[in-house]
Amino acid sequence: MRSALEGHTDSGARDRDLTTRARVRDAAITVFGEQGFGTGVRAVAAAAGVSPGLVNHHFGSKDGLREACDEHVLALIRAAKTEALTRPSATGLLQQLADVEEYAPLVAYLVRSYQAGGELAQHLFEHIVVTTEQYLSDGVAAGTLRPSRDPAARARYLAMQSLGSTLLFLQMRGERGGPVDWGRAIRELTDGIMLPALELYTEGLFTDSTFLDAVVDQRAGTEGDTTHHYSDHRENR
Amino acid sequence: MRSALEGHTDSGARDRDLTTRARVRDAAITVFGEQGFGTGVRAVAAAAGVSPGLVNHHFGSKDGLREACDEHVLALIRAAKTEALTRPSATGLLQQLADVEEYAPLVAYLVRSYQAGGELAQHLFEHIVVTTEQYLSDGVAAGTLRPSRDPAARARYLAMQSLGSTLLFLQMRGERGGPVDWGRAIRELTDGIMLPALELYTEGLFTDSTFLDAVVDQRAGTEGDTTHHYSDHRENR
DNA sequence: CACTCGATTGAACGCCTGTTTAATCTATTG
DNA sequence: CAATAGATTAAACAGGCGTTCAATCGAGTG
Numbered sequence: 001m002r003s004a005l006e007g008h009t010d011s012g013a014r015d016r017d018l019t020t021r022a023r024v025r026d027a028a029i030t031v032f033g034e035q036g037f038g039t040g041v042r043a044v045a046a047a048a049g050v051s052p053g054l055v056n057h058h059f060g061s062k063d064g065l066r067e068a069c070d071e072h073v074l075a076l077i078r079a080a081k082t083e084a085l086t087r088p089s090a091t092g093l094l095q096q097l098a099d100v101e102e103y104a105p106l107v108a109y110l111v112r113s114y115q116a117g118g119e120l121a122q123h124l125f126e127h128i129v130v131t132t133e134q135y136l137s138d139g140v141a142a143g144t145l146r147p148s149r150d151p152a153a154r155a156r157y158l159a160m161q162s163l164g165s166t167l168l169f170l171q172m173r174g175e176r177g178g179p180v181d182w183g184r185a186i187r188e189l190t191d192g193i194m195l196p197a198l199e200l201y202t203e204g205l206f207t208d209s210t211f212l213d214a215v216v217d218q219r220a221g222t223e224g225d226t227t228h229h230y231s232d233h234r235e236n237r
Numbered sequence: 238m239r240s241a242l243e244g245h246t247d248s249g250a251r252d253r254d255l256t257t258r259a260r261v262r263d264a265a266i267t268v269f270g271e272q273g274f275g276t277g278v279r280a281v282a283a284a285a286g287v288s289p290g291l292v293n294h295h296f297g298s299k300d301g302l303r304e305a306c307d308e309h310v311l312a313l314i315r316a317a318k319t320e321a322l323t324r325p326s327a328t329g330l331l332q333q334l335a336d337v338e339e340y341a342p343l344v345a346y347l348v349r350s351y352q353a354g355g356e357l358a359q360h361l362f363e364h365i366v367v368t369t370e371q372y373l374s375d376g377v378a379a380g381t382l383r384p385s386r387d388p389a390a391r392a393r394y395l396a397m398q399s400l401g402s403t404l405l406f407l408q409m410r411g412e413r414g415g416p417v418d419w420g421r422a423i424r425e426l427t428d429g430i431m432l433p434a435l436e437l438y439t440e441g442l443f444t445d446s447t448f449l450d451a452v453v454d455q456r457a458g459t460e461g462d463t464t465h466h467y468s469d470h471r472e473n474r
Numbered sequence: 475c476a477c478t479c480g481a482t483t484g485a486a487c488g489c490c491t492g493t494t495t496a497a498t499c500t501a502t503t504g
Numbered sequence: 505c506a507a508t509a510g511a512t513t514a515a516a517c518a519g520g521c522g523t524t525c526a527a528t529c530g531a532g533t534g
Contacts, residue, residue, distance in 0.1 A: 020511075038275065040491060051513050053494080058511090062492065114405070115352045117412030125409070146444055150432055157402075157433035164401030165394075168351070172362070175354030195387055195456070196394035198449040201442040207383055212435040219432070257481075277521060288483050290524080295481095299522065 021058045024048040028055075029069050033108030034179060037066065037116055070120040073109055077124070093128070094166060095190065098183040107182040111170050125163065132159045149216065165193075258295045261285040265292075266306050270345030271416055274303065274353055307357040310346055314361070330365070331403060332427065335420040344419040348407050362400065369396045386453065402430075 018026070027048035031039050041062055045052040059065040080103065094110070097103045114121045133155035139145030148154040169189050174180045206212075255263070264285035268276050278299055282289040296302040317340065331347070334340045351358045370392035376382030385391040406426050411417045443449075 041493090042491085052492090053514080054512055056493065114408070117408055122409055125405075144444055145442055146440055148433065148436055153429060154433040154436065157430045157437075160402040160405055160430070161398045164403070164405035165397040166401070168362075168397055168401035168404060171351070171354055172359055192390060193394045193397070194452055196385065196391040198452055199385055199391065200394075200437065202446045202449040203383055204441040205382055205438040207381055209439045212439040215431055215435055278523085279521085289522090290484075291482055293523065 020048075020050065020054070024050060024055050024058060025065070025068050025072055028065055029073065029109050030105045032066075032069060033105050033112055036112055041065070069109070070113070070118070073106055073113075074120060074123070076103065076106060094170075095183070095186045098186050104182060107170075107186075108174070108180070111167060111174065114167050115171065125159070128163060129156050129159045132156075257285075257287065257291070261287060261292050261295060262302070262305050262309055265302055266310065266346050267342045269303075269306065270342050270349055273349055278302070306346070307350070307355070310343055310350075311357060311360070313340065313343060331407075332420070332423045335423050341419060344407075344423075345411070345417070348404060348411065351404050352408065362396070365400060366393050366396045369393075369399075 024044065028044045031044050031047050035043070041055055042052045044065070045055050048055070055065060056062075059068055077097075080097070080100075094107055097110075098107045110120075110124070113124075133152060136145060136148075136151060136155055136158070140147050140151075166186075166189065170182070170185060173185045261281065265281045268281050268284050272280070278292055279289045281302070282292050285292070292302060293299075296305055314334070317334070331344055334347075335344045347357075347361070350361075370389060373382060373385075373388060373392055373395070377384050377388075403423075403426065407419070407422060410422045411419075
């Protein structure tokens, strides 16, 4: 005899009528997000309104609970993929998530996941990289973005900068006790970086291209196979 | 009767002839850096070759030990300030630190500090921000860097991007067990981002300035006091 | 030499952790 | 209705944690 919703994707269900297993899992995501993965099984059980022994009965161990949380979070994000993951920057992605009321605890959980490392963080980062690469490629094709000598490296670089700075900001913002309004925090972040980011993206930082020229020349000399050179690239001054 | 080196800045001393207190502190920095702040007092004591009770005799509690480590790390970085902290980017700073054999454990400890939050992380970040602002200001004065409509915001933005992406890279690189060669890791990071970073810094990303113009116009309309506008800023295409 | 004070140790004390176990409750099946 | 299987609970277990305490060591002082 199998349990009612075993194996189901219960994303559409509302708050109250969930499997106990699902309620424990969701409580764990919230508690882990708010207080970190060091939080004990008993705290999770209390938040879910069940006994400590039950969580191990459903998930085997604390690691099993953690894995179930990771899988569920990844599934939720992939479900919201159409709108959220098409955004180019990590800030845009997290903003999108934090604005939807139901997904708010996910942001805290994701920040914790990156702090703690693990597969979810790496997997999600690689996903952001390929999404960014596609977005940049589209922009180049449309003529709104400049082409790069190494599009893959540029996508990884921009994704790393965006996600890294966002996480750094959220960690620092979230470290002083009490629950955080992630939507508001990300909005503040966006406000603060909007101007300098656009300045950098449209005007650059250097007044001449000597640094870039040096690296391009050096690469053309040492490794002639991996990099595409199109030396007809337009100078910007 | 006071102990021999109590209150001294023993930065110049070599490995063996240190106060026991200093040896425990250094062992703690290493162990915390390698295994995180969750590591027990007993492990630190074992690494220092002393009994668990002794560390609390010298530092009062584990929190006291942590504070002593933070203070010492901050002191070490400030001592190396002349060379290290004048670098504009966080990558440069950490590269500088990781290359000096003696400071290698510091990098791991710093990464852990940022993961865990706390005063050291915030304090160091603010220090990087003001250093970056000074560096950018010098570059603008020398004519090698473009001026910004909001130099403080640009400095904070660039510092956040640099430090954030570096930390993200190092966390992901360092999460698979065993000690990490931080110098090599940072060098790989530098290699990977060099080209796209210089591309972005000299040529920008957008082909026109419509996005930037929109934000600049909007800011000029809503808030006329905090931002300096010099509308004679040069367009780059 | 006797004394004293800090360094140092090993063991102990609660406390909290993850996990296990036996018993109870619930509800579906034959 | 009786039986059975799963959900659920309270309690206990072993282990690690930070911390404390009494005892020992070692050297400098009167």
